């Protein structure tokens with residue numbers, strides 16, 4: 657198999673309708689090896705839907721999705737699973753599994769010793785070792801989220817070739833310190849291991865601090881694509897989110913958004929604006 661080792665994910669002109677509503681409209685983005693891209697946008701903008709199309713969880717209706725240079729539809733599932741892992745916004749667990757057993761579900765390769773070593777390593781990295789023998793259902797929301805992330809990371813840990821992580825609000829239940837822990841780890845995987853990471857995130861300052869690039873969605877479209885410094889402007893925040901905000905350039909080299917209130921001037925949800933539904 658010949659990979660396009662540079663461009664790990666390419667989404668071109670993807671449109672999607674569900675239940676008679678336009679959900680995505682010619683959405684496009686690309687993601688390079690070693691890049692951490694934050695996908696931003698207001699509630700209902702289409703971020704999760706785009707991620708689901710990119711992961712194959714929603715069938716492609718219009719447009720093109722390529723993973724490592726190959727059309728998503730022609731990947732064989734087992735082969736794709738070695739190169740692409742997905743963390744959906746909500747993960748339901750209906751079995752009485754312990755945290756360790758959940759992480760083990762992501763370990764597909766290696767000897768039993770290697771798998772155990774990886775499981776313990778990831779439990780430690782995500783600071784959930786002490787919870788390893790607890791039933792997942794008894795863990796707090798943030799604890800469960802870190803265990804699920806460990807499972808998703810386990811899937812690609814020993815893979816060779818392109819590695820693509822699609823993460824939908826993977827830190828939404830985490831406290832600020834744990835958010836830093838997770839995004840620090842993602843940054844390391846991108847910079848040191850060449851992972852390509854697409855992370856849907858609502859926390860603008862987390863995105864600014866850790867992402868190489870931001871793509872802002874609104875009304876089903878990928879409207880803005882650029883560095884945190886270029887994208888996070890008061891004008892964009894008011895126009896897209898209806899958020900009044902000051903943006904300060906930090907000495908650390910990235911911007912910080914200081915919210916000042918709402919202006920009520922955001923884009924209307926796409927479906928409403930189009931009179932559909």
Ligand SMILES: Nc1ncnc2c1ncn2[C@@H]1O[C@H](COP(=O)(O)OP(=O)(O)OP(=O)(O)O)[C@@H](O)[C@H]1O
Nearest residue numbers: 674675677679697698699700701702703704705706
């Ligand atoms: N199966 C479906 N049928 C009809 N509408 C849907 C369906 N799935 C999603 N939608 C609608 O599509 C729009 C985009 O949803 P999506 O979950 O992609 O948004 P999002 O940007 O991820 O939002 P959030 O930030 O709230 O998670 C929403 O208006 C949602 O109600």
